[in-house]
Amino acid sequence: MGLTLSAAAQQPFQTLLVGVDHRADVTSLNGDWHYLVDYPPFRALYTGSGAINDRGYAMNSHPDITSGPHNDEYDFATAPTLKVPGDWNTQVPQLFNYEGVLFYERDFDTTPKSGTRTFLHIGAANYRSHIWVNRKRVCDHEGGFTPFDCELTGVLHAGSNFVVIGVDANRLQDGIPSVGYDWFNYGGLTRDVSLVTVPAAFIDDYDVHLAHGSSWQPGNTELSGYVHVLGAAAGTSVTVDIPEARARTSATTDAEGNARFSVKAARLSLWSPDSPKLYKVTLSSGTDRLTDEIGFRDIRVDGIRILLNGKAVFLKRVNLHAEAPIRGGRANNDQDAATMFGYLKDLNANFVRLCHYPHDERMTRTADREGIMVWSEIPNYWDISFKKPEVYAKSSAMLKEMIRRDRNKASVILWSLSNETGNKPERTKFLAGLAAEARQMDPTRLITSALNTDRREGGKGILEDPLTDLLDVVGMNEYMGWYGDKTEDADTIQWTLPQKPFIMSEFGAEARLGNHGPVTRRWTEEQQAYIYKHQLVMFAKIPQLRGTTPWVLLDFRSTTRNIPILQDGYNRKGLLSDDGRKKQAFFIMQKAYKENTVGKPE
Structure with missing residues (x-):
């Protein structure tokens, strides 16, 4: 079943908001971000002992270079900008072959709402990322091609806020991939970045699929899966509604926040390359609600056939x-x-x-x-x-x-x-x-x-x-x-x-x-x-x-x-x-x- 991991070796699993692009309260942070390059020995990101430096560019200070005390020679406010999403290699000719550390900064306005939680959603950043909001480090992530979320609840304040993201594109012997691979190592915030606000208890994961038995059953119209509500007490109600398929059901969460369901669809066309049918699926629990587009199909092997x-x-x-x-x-x-x-x-x-x-x-x-x-x-x-x-x-x-x-x-x-x-x-x-x-x-x-x-x-x-x-x-x-x-x-x-x-x-x-x-x-x-x-x-x-x-x-x-x-x-x-x-x-x-x-x- 794989390797046994000590607690120290286990990778923290960040909160991942599934279906972000189908939520109501999403604010895009795509666009121009100020940037500063942290050239070797990468002192703005790492201390002499190799720890993350929380007192470097993450502070986003604005020194008075004319009369104030000596400070680090940087200021995001007057720094050039990069487009996000986007790699730095193809946007700045001098950085085309750069595999190192670069800091991004952006100011944004927001008004926190009571009874809600706010996350910074990052579609992907290559390869290691460290995120500060208003000078507080909110999360770290390793991996250049998968999404992650940083919770900002309690860190934001009404009015102007700022986020600083240090992205390290250095290849690692113990990275995935490792140091040798046959494609270009594009660095930076390569996919969408957004703010997502959700209720205190919210749907963070779901799985809605055609029921998958031990063998294919012609005419199968049973849909099953689960909806996970983070922060929900056991017994919290969840509703799954697929109007076009005439399928609607309710379920309640267990102690882990999972609400498992099964429902027969009165009218269902299966997804295939010849007929890629998608259905609007609405999931709701308390004040949280999202609508996704999902197709239903069965895939399996039979001997040497797919x-x-x-x-x-x-x-x-x-x-x-x-x-x-x-x-x-x-x-x-x-x-x-x-x-x-x-x-x-x-x-x-x-x-x-x-x-x-x-x-x-x-x-x-x-x-x-x-x-x-x-x-x-x-x-x-x-x-x-x-x-x-x-x-x-x-x-x-x-x-x-x-x-x-x-x-x-x-x-x-x-x-x-x-x-x-x-x-x-x-x-x-x-x-x-x-x-x-x-x-x-x-x-x-x-x-x-x-x-x-x-x-x-x-x-x-x-x-x-x-x-x-x-x-x-x-x-x-x-x-x-x-x-x-x-x-x-x-x-x-x-x-x-x-x-x-x-x-x-x-x-x-x-x-x-x-x-x-x-x-x-x-x-x-x-x-x-x-x-x-x-x-x-x-x-x-x-x-x-x-x-x-x-x-x-x-x-x-x-x-x-x-x-x-x-x-x-x-x-x-x-x-x-x-x-x-x-x-x-x-x-x-x-x-x-x-x-x-x-x-x-x-």
């Missing part, structure tokens, strides 16, 4: 990094989501792997509306410190934050635990613990990982990894014709794979847009397309194949990709260039997906 609402499906998909097309930088707005989903639709994809970390919530909400199924992943990438309990605690916290945020998204069908981790006993024990936690939190979805532990014996490819025993769906990354093997070997290779639904979770080759030549010349569009053609021949011979995921939809920045002219700081395996222009390989997968010539659901 069943959606009882029907076998093949996942026609692609990998996607959270990097904004055309403008570059971390994707974080509605236009970014619309552009990327436009590419997915053009490719005829019905599924996307959001790699290698949870993406902005706009992506999963857009997937709900557009009917695109989703693989969502936490950044246990390559080699992390699997033996350390404190690292397991960090990964567990990220898993919980990912699941809590997106458990009500019908589009999300797979929780992924890792990518390309080595076959070591400590890795398997680590991920076994996470798999158990994920299933306990959400037994309605499937568990997967992307493996690269296959080996070759003659003309055979063999995947024997104990991690596959823990997975519902097995993913495997291979780059035949690029990193190893001959391109043509794909035509004849015989795979020995687990008897489970199998997804070729990565394959492909790098090509610079507009670089042309024979199929034998590396970095050409022709060679990339040639590799894809032979991959399709191989896919037809894998009985367990239930999905294919080319690497990757768009070229993306990576500090490890520095061949001049060909890469220039980009991973060039995209089916499209970073500015959205199509390479030859795009049309190969577009045609295969449209004509359903790759893979079969049964």
Whole structure:
């Protein structure tokens, strides 16, 4: 069941307000924030002993430089500004390659209301964050891709207030991910920031889904789940109302604040890529009320098949990094989501792997509306410190934050635990613990990982990894014709794979847009397309194949990709260039997906 953690090693689990964008009393703090860079040795954030410095920039003092006493040489009031949400790398040329500490500051007006609680909601900040409001540190958080909330109740006062956030983007050996990864380390407040005011007892978490039994039941219209009311006494009433489905019920909270419910829907259409139906679901308890949009569907495995609402499906998909097309930088707005989903639709994809970390919530909400199924992943990438309990605690916290945020998204069908981790006993024990936690939190979805532990014996490819025993769906990354093997070997290779639904979770080759030549010349569009053609021949011979995921939809920045002219700081395996222009390989997968010539659901 994973590692046993001492109390000191356990990661604090911050309050997480699920459904923030569907609450009534939310004030956006997006926009211009003043900033100051804390260059090494980072004395504004850390003391000489390595503790957090609560007396540095967090004080937000305004020294009188003309006649007052000597003070630290800083003043946020006259400092330049950055847009939030947004990474600092693409906004300030001098900070493009900066991986360090930067402080943000913003003034805001508010009037605290009696009988309420106020939180600062941060969609994501990369990588470690320390937050002060009116000179009081209100919370700390580690993890660059999941949301968290800091309670401000009792810290705010009527009128003008200020918040200072120190964000440390330094890579950590014991971080998740660790120090080595193949994407750009965008630092800063990369997602939305807002103030959220709620009643003293309020709904902070909920799960509303189609009842998930041991087998698929045709005609199932039973909805079940729970609503958690933080600060509620046992016996507090909760109401779940879905008018269009003619489903309404009430329940009461237990001693832990959970109100579990079950209700039959009189009229229910199930969510699918062909019909991505969403229902307005209103949850209320006391004076708290929120309305979300939720779809209902059933996802499970049957032998080597993946069943959606009882029907076998093949996942026609692609990998996607959270990097904004055309403008570059971390994707974080509605236009970014619309552009990327436009590419997915053009490719005829019905599924996307959001790699290698949870993406902005706009992506999963857009997937709900557009009917695109989703693989969502936490950044246990390559080699992390699997033996350390404190690292397991960090990964567990990220898993919980990912699941809590997106458990009500019908589009999300797979929780992924890792990518390309080595076959070591400590890795398997680590991920076994996470798999158990994920299933306990959400037994309605499937568990997967992307493996690269296959080996070759003659003309055979063999995947024997104990991690596959823990997975519902097995993913495997291979780059035949690029990193190893001959391109043509794909035509004849015989795979020995687990008897489970199998997804070729990565394959492909790098090509610079507009670089042309024979199929034998590396970095050409022709060679990339040639590799894809032979991959399709191989896919037809894998009985367990239930999905294919080319690497990757768009070229993306990576500090490890520095061949001049060909890469220039980009991973060039995209089916499209970073500015959205199509390479030859795009049309190969577009045609295969449209004509359903790759893979079969049964």
